[in-house]
Amino acid sequence: xxLPGRLSDPVSGLLLLxxxxxxxxxxxxxxxxLTSGLKxxxxxxxxxxxxxxxxxGDKSCPPSIAPxxxxxxxxxxxxxxxxxxxxxxxxxxxxxxxxxxxIGEVHQACGEKSLSEAxxxxxxxxxxxxxxxxxxxxxxxxxxxxxxxxxxxxxxxKKADLPLLTSTFLGSHMFSCCPExxxxxxxxxxxxxxxxxxxxxxxxxVIQVKELSKGVESVVAVDWKHPRITSFVIPEPxxxxxxxxxxxxxxxxHPPDIKSLYCVPASMTLLFQESGHKKGSxxxxxxxxxxxxxxxxxxxxxxxxxxxxxxxxxxxxDCILEKNEQHTVMKLPWDSLLx
Numbered sequence: 001x002x003l004p005g006r007l008s009d010p011v012s013g014l015l016l017l018x019x020x021x022x023x024x025x026x027x028x029x030x031x032x033x034l035t036s037g038l039k040x041x042x043x044x045x046x047x048x049x050x051x052x053x054x055x056x057g058d059k060s061c062p063p064s065i066a067p068x069x070x071x072x073x074x075x076x077x078x079x080x081x082x083x084x085x086x087x088x089x090x091x092x093x094x095x096x097x098x099x100x101x102x103i104g105e106v107h108q109a110c111g112e113k114s115l116s117e118a119x120x121x122x123x124x125x126x127x128x129x130x131x132x133x134x135x136x137x138x139x140x141x142x143x144x145x146x147x148x149x150x151x152x153x154x155x156x157x158k159k160a161d162l163p164l165l166t167s168t169f170l171g172s173h174m175f176s177c178c179p180e181x182x183x184x185x186x187x188x189x190x191x192x193x194x195x196x197x198x199x200x201x202x203x204x205x206v207i208q209v210k211e212l213s214k215g216v217e218s219v220v221a222v223d224w225k226h227p228r229i230t231s232f233v234i235p236e237p238x239x240x241x242x243x244x245x246x247x248x249x250x251x252x253x254h255p256p257d258i259k260s261l262y263c264v265p266a267s268m269t270l271l272f273q274e275s276g277h278k279k280g281s282x283x284x285x286x287x288x289x290x291x292x293x294x295x296x297x298x299x300x301x302x303x304x305x306x307x308x309x310x311x312x313x314x315x316x317x318d319c320i321l322e323k324n325e326q327h328t329v330m331k332l333p334w335d336s337l338l339x
Contacts, residue, residue: 019062021049141189145197148184150232151177153207153222156252163218166209170194176252179235204228262288268319271295289338296337303331310337 024045033042047053049062152173157164170186178184191197195217198209206228208221223229264272264281275291277283283291296302296310303309309331310316317326320337 021062023047137188138190141185142191144178144182144184145186145189145191147235148174148177149197149201150229151234153224154229154232155234157219157222159222162222163210163212163220166194166198166217166219169219260285270315271319274298292338308333310334 022043022045024043024047027041027044028036152169156173156176157169175184186192186194186197189197191200198207198217198219201207202209204226206223206226207219209217210220212218212220261282261284264277264279264283266279269279272278272281272283272291274295277291299313301311301313301316303311310333311331312320312329316337320332321329
């Protein structure tokens with residue numbers, strides 16, 4: 001049965017509100033209700049508007065339904081064995097008007113504030129529950145913040161990195177120590193700001209922070225022998241976690257491997273073509289050195305009297321010497337030739 005609403009026997013015409021705001025089971029018949037003067041417990045309520053069941057749903061307000069006019073002729077007619085006293089008719093009308101005012105106030109409240117705020121105002125337990133959940137989240141974030149802080153100091157930050165900008169320390173070191181599937185958010189911690197957290201760590205004498213330039217703080221010293229750091233146990237990666245891709249935040253940074261390459265120009269094509277290279281070929285320095293040494297040995301260009309000198313044939317002369325040097329320079333040391 002929907003409550004309040006029309007009872008099972010239409011004789012009474014009992015209508016307290018324009019829309020049902022509760023569900024329950026009648027504890028007595030309509031005749032018994034009228035006989036008792038509408039006093040006492042008439043229903044066993046199972047579910048009401050704004051209770052815990054309502055909060056678990058979409059938290060909607062009762063619908064606005066046009067009021068139903070009470071027909072006096074229906075109230076005076078004898079339908080069954082129950083007669084309605086005129087005094088009770090007046091009580092019914094009064095209860096109907098009060099109910100309409102009540103439901104009107106509920107709709108106005110829903111229009112002035114969000115459903116979530118209305119739920120907090122009408123449910124005594126909701127604010128405490130939200131406060132508990134919020135406190136738990138802060139504690140978890142505080143723990144994660146300190147864990148990433150100690151992990152970064154123990155594994156990633158070296159003495160040569162100091163002084164280290166606090167922003168760099170957070171972005172390049174602490175974030176990379178955050179466990180897979182979790183997100184480090186200082187604003188959700190009790191510290192709210194990185195500077196406040198680092199000041200707390202400085203008070204514990206784990207680090208030393210200074211403002212080296214105006215408005216810019218840096219970590220200038222770390223006590224790697226501090227018990228907080230030495231006792232910190234580096235967490236093992238979860239075996240069930242997916243393989244970390246190269247370049248992801250879970251893997252230490254490896255700088256790129258930079259190599260110097262040399263391009264074969266058109267003027268040296270004849271020198272390198274014997275080794276299978278042509279114009280535009282890219283070679284490492286060790287490859288260039290080996291090709292020239294092999295060319296000199298293959299063509300008997302190593303000076304018999306001085307092994308440190310190489311005789312210059314026409315191809316080497318064209319590759320190395322200027323035109324005004326080709327008739328004056330006949331030999332070159334290995335170092336000069338290779339350079």
